[in-house]
Amino acid sequence: xxxxxxxxxxxxxxxxxxxxxxAFTVLFLVTPPAENPIQRRWLLAFRAFAxxxxxxxxxxxxxxxxxxxxxEATLVVAVDTSRSMTLPDGDQADRWTHQKQAWQALSSGLAxxxxxxxxxxxxxxxxxTELSNPGPSSLDDLESTGxxxxxxxxxxxxxxxxxxxxxAGVVLMGDxxxxxxxxxxxxQRVAQTLKNWGVPLWTVPIGQTGGSAGNRDVxxxxxxxxxxLFSGNDFQVNFQVxxxxxxxxxxxxxxxxxxxxxxxxxxxxxxxxxxTASDVQAVSIPITAPRPGIYRLQxxxxxxxxxxxxxxxxxxxxxxVREGGGRILYIEGESLYEQRFLRMAxxxxxxxxxxxxxxxxxxxxxxPIPLDNSFGVGKYDIYIIxxxxxxxIGREQLEKLxxxxxxxxxxxxxxxxxxxxxxxxxxxxxxxxxxxxMDASRRRxxxxxxxxxxxxxxxxxxxxxxxxxxxxTNLGSSDPEQVWDSLPPLLGANRFVGPKVAPGVQxxxxxxxxxxxxxxxxxxxxxxxxxxxDSTWRWWREGHSEAHRRFWRQAMLWLLSREENTSEQIVIExxxxxxxxxxxxxxxxxxxxxxxxxxxxxxxxxIVDETDRVIAxxxxxxxxxxxxxxxxxxxxxxEPGYYRLKVSPSEPNSSVQAEQLAxxxxxxxxxxxxxxxxPVYLRQLAKITSEHGGDAFSYEQMDALIERISERRKQxxxxxxEKYTVGDDPLSGxxxxxxxxxALIIEWTLRRRWGLA
Numbered sequence: 053x054x055x056x057x058x059x060x061x062x063x064x065x066x067x068x069x070x071x072x073x074x075a076f077t078v079l080f081l082v083t084p085p086a087e088n089p090i091q092r093r094w095l096l097a098f099r100a101f102a103x104x105x106x107x108x109x110x111x112x113x114x115x116x117x118x119x120x121x122x123x124e125a126t127l128v129v130a131v132d133t134s135r136s137m138t139l140p141d142g143d144q145a146d147r148w149t150h151q152k153q154a155w156q157a158l159s160s161g162l163a164x165x166x167x168x169x170x171x172x173x174x175x176x177x178x179x180x181t182e183l184s185n186p187g188p189s190s191l192d193d194l195e196s197t198g199x200x201x202x203x204x205x206x207x208x209x210x211x212x213x214x215x216x217x218x219x220a221g222v223v224l225m226g227d228x229x230x231x232x233x234x235x236x237x238x239x240q241r242v243a244q245t246l247k248n249w250g251v252p253l254w255t256v257p258i259g260q261t262g263g264s265a266g267n268r269d270v271x272x273x274x275x276x277x278x279x280x281l282f283s284g285n286d287f288q289v290n291f292q293v294x295x296x297x298x299x300x301x302x303x304x305x306x307x308x309x310x311x312x313x314x315x316x317x318x319x320x321x322x323x324x325x326x327x328t329a330s331d332v333q334a335v336s337i338p339i340t341a342p343r344p345g346i347y348r349l350q351x352x353x354x355x356x357x358x359x360x361x362x363x364x365x366x367x368x369x370x371x372x373v374r375e376g377g378g379r380i381l382y383i384e385g386e387s388l389y390e391q392r393f394l395r396m397a398x399x400x401x402x403x404x405x406x407x408x409x410x411x412x413x414x415x416x417x418x419x420p421i422p423l424d425n426s427f428g429v430g431k432y433d434i435y436i437i438x439x440x441x442x443x444x445i446g447r448e449q450l451e452k453l454x455x456x457x458x459x460x461x462x463x464x465x466x467x468x469x470x471x472x473x474x475x476x477x478x479x480x481x482x483x484x485x486x487x488x489x490m491d492a493s494r495r496r497x498x499x500x501x502x503x504x505x506x507x508x509x510x511x512x513x514x515x516x517x518x519x520x521x522x523x524x525t526n527l528g529s530s531d532p533e534q535v536w537d538s539l540p541p542l543l544g545a546n547r548f549v550g551p552k553v554a555p556g557v558q559x560x561x562x563x564x565x566x567x568x569x570x571x572x573x574x575x576x577x578x579x580x581x582x583x584x585x586d587s588t589w590r591w592w593r594e595g596h597s598e599a600h601r602r603f604w605r606q607a608m609l610w611l612l613s614r615e616e617n618t619s620e621q622i623v624i625e626x627x628x629x630x631x632x633x634x635x636x637x638x639x640x641x642x643x644x645x646x647x648x649x650x651x652x653x654x655x656x657x658x659i660v661d662e663t664d665r666v667i668a669x670x671x672x673x674x675x676x677x678x679x680x681x682x683x684x685x686x687x688x689x690x691e692p693g694y695y696r697l698k699v700s701p702s703e704p705n706s707s708v709q710a711e712q713l714a715x716x717x718x719x720x721x722x723x724x725x726x727x728x729x730x731p732v733y734l735r736q737l738a739k740i741t742s743e744h745g746g747d748a749f750s751y752e753q754m755d756a757l758i759e760r761i762s763e764r765r766k767q768x769x770x771x772x773x774e775k776y777t778v779g780d781d782p783l784s785g786x787x788x789x790x791x792x793x794x795a796l797i798i799e800w801t802l803r804r805r806w807g808l809a
Contacts, residue, residue: 059112059777068110075106091806098799105792114777125220126170127162127761128210131155131191132226132258134177134198139227139259139360139727147259147729148196151225154256154751156188158223161758165765169220172213178202178232180209199634201231204238207737211242219251221745221761224737227259227729243740252746252764254757255738259729268297269727270353271364272305274334277629278370279349280402281341289320289337291351291367298326303353307337309371310348317342324353346714347371348694360727363692363719370629370714378404378612381432383423385411385440385470393589394436397601404608407432411444413470416498420446427452429459434611439468439586441498442476454481458576462611467546467586469502469509474546487557487573488582489549510567513541514585519562524572524581524610527602536561540594545569545584572610579611598644622655622699622711626687629715633692637715641699642682643708654702655683659695660712667695692719 060068137148155173162171173186177198183190203226210222230239246253275291289307307320319339326333352366359365380398384391387410398406411421420443425431427449435453442450457463463485465471477483478490494508518525518536527535551557551571561570569584591600626639641655654674659667672685683699695717700710735748745764749757779785 054115054117057114057116057775057777059114061110061112065111068107071110072103072107075110076100076103088806091802091808094802095799095808098795098802102792102795102799105788105795108778109788109792112777112779114775114780116775124168124170125218125765126172126214127220127223128172128174128213129155129158129186129223130174130176130180130206130210130225132177132201132206133175133194133196134201134226134231135196135724136201136227136229136231136727136729137196137258139724141259147227150751151256151258152191154225154258154754155191157754158758159186159188159190161754162761165762168765170217174206174209174213176202176206176209176226178205180205182209182213201226201229203228203230203733204242205232207239207242211245219246219249221252221254221764222246223254223256223757224734225256225258225751226734228255228257228732228734229726229728229730230733231726239737240740243737246746247741247744250744251741252744253738253741254746254760255734255748256751256757257729257731257734257748258751259731261728261731268356268358269361269364270295270298270303270356270359272351272353272367273364275349275351275367275369279372281371281373282403283341283344283373283375285341286338287341289339289349289351290334292332292334293324293353294332295324295326296330297358298356299329299331301326301356303356305335305351305353307339308350308352309342310350310368312346316350319349341371341373344373344375347373348714361724363724368630368694368716370716374403375614378434378608378614379432380404380406380434380436380608381409381426382406382436382438383409383411383440383445384438385413385444386438386468387412388439388586389589390466390586391438393592393600394604397592397604398608400601401605404605411440413441413498416441416444419444420449423449427456429456429461431456432461434462434464434608437463437465437471439466439470440475441470442480442482443498447480451481454485454575457485457578457580460577462579462581462608463575464581464583464607464611467584469506470496470498472508472546472582473549474506474508485575485580486582487552487554487571487580488568489552491549508547510545510547510563510584512544512587514543514545515541515564516561516569517564519559519568522558522560522572522610524570524603524606525560527599527606535599539596539599540590542585543587543590548582548584579613581607581611622701622708624697624699624711624713626697626713626715629713630718631687631715633689633717633719635687637687638684639687639697640682640684641711642680643701644680653681653708655681655699656702657683657685657697657699659687659690660698661690661695662693687715690717692717 131151137151138146141147141150159171162169171186173183173190175181175183175194178200179202183194206224207222210224211219243253271294273292273294279287281287293303293305295303302323302325305322305324306318309317309319320337322335322337324333324335349369349371350366355362355365382391382395395406395408398404409423409426415421423445435456453463465477465486471477472488473490473492473494474496476495477486478492478495483490516536516539518533521532525536526532548568548571551559551568552573554573556574557571558573559568559571562568571582573580588600588603591597622641622643624639624641627637628635631637641657643653643655657669657672659669661667667688667690669685669688672683675682687697694714696712696714698710698712701708731748738746738748740746745760747760779788
């Protein structure tokens, strides 16, 4: 609709009229007389035209055009880009495909509203990001890779993205499942804010709730990360099976060995009967350790019909199977430093199982102490007898110990005031077992006061000298004598009568005066060792802990007839051997040496995957000390799978061997662990703004949503007034000035030509 209007100067028609009359009067009264009527008419015509221009300028006529149109606004569309959108949505396609179809239909259908509505596309997972150039194909090259879903981030960003422009509405697509750690009612508060602003929230729930079928899931949990076993030993595999939506169904579970070549051998099978809709059952399966080697132990539950997530149906442990273990019985009578540090050193090694038996001297009235058939053949592999009197064990049990050693067990006796001949062993069944000669006359009563200058004791400080190279005394250095010479002196030792003269008897350590300190020998099928000292704890206390550990381990392995390669070895420590892809897992690899004079060995580390592809580690840090080298770092972000952490000496000709430690990277995404959609929640959010047209639509109802948005845009139409007034714009103003000036110039020019005043 159009109409005419005038806007006189100073908003007063009277002033404009008076000014117009004055202008006409002045122009006509001052006109010089002209005798020629034609000339007079031309002069009056130009002056009248100029006066008319002034009148128009005074009254400022114009035109008003009134119409209706929707005010420009922003429509924000938020799409779910989390990994749960890759889950199936019925039998037809996955959720991502259906969401993409919904966006394509919505984008195309809203194209006619582009003049009045600005569409902004937002992708959200744990954060929200605006997607540039929104159009029907915007999601074609986008992938749903987000590890979490935060609906609050999506709703909050939808408001802020409008940047002050009026909101036509918010469209929120997705499965509606909140998996972010930021829980609470943030999305509801945003929906309430939209309601207060009069802005509708339209939700497009995608994905099924599942019912009894889609809610099905089998998960294997709580399997230890690693085992250290001995070949042929029986052990229990303990784990949990979590089951949901499978009431009354028997689920098969299989335990398998996977060797280094990838060969799979079934170790055991079980069936777990589910009694309730949601059940967690603890399972314990006894199996036998295979032959020595490095294995993966896999527990797998059979995939059930209707399961959406199957990556949690299996779990793997790493297993190191050794060739027979060492079961040690350590009998001690004095709770001194030596026994504490000896136990601490041996328990560092998983293949040595130590049992400690303390027989204090104040129990002499109850000697012998029964030890529950501890000396039966095959019960223990090694027996260590500390500072304990022979009567505390008793002749009958010592006779059984003699038989056990003869059958193949190892025996070690330590130094002390109540051991060897002073403890009554010279007249015990062990007299012909130990590799040293003893004197029964040295027998000391348990209550007898110990003299500092006793004939059976060597006072300290006492230096140790290497008498013979042997697996026990070869602690890994290229110069064994230098290692022993660097150790702190002993506080004292037993004075042996002397070693036996028999096959296999050897003196390994001695004093500078050639008094034997460590004598080894054999008895039947077993090995024996007599140690005269009990103060090796001083080695640990004064910074030689590695020598202390190696000495006692080498002694145990020799008694087990399992001499070990004593070359220096790299030790790898990993915080966890089974961790998620986004975990920050650190590691450390160390190499301890016993000789400070050796050339330092530098270490390098790398990761090797199942295809032998090498992955570099970027944050390695190195530490070097005279007897210790180490490197540390973090495992980089890796895809789920099995890997090996390989640590090697940097020098190609080094005698140190490379070491490897296997680990597993798993997919522990909370996003995928919650496969069910939550359309009810999205409907509840939309209902908050229902009084302003908010509602929920399925991905197949985009036509209805487009119609609803179009209706809202029509309701948002407002009168649009377009007014044009002469002189409001530079063009009309300058045109009027040009016409006025031209008329006066022509009039003046004519008067000059005609000779008029």
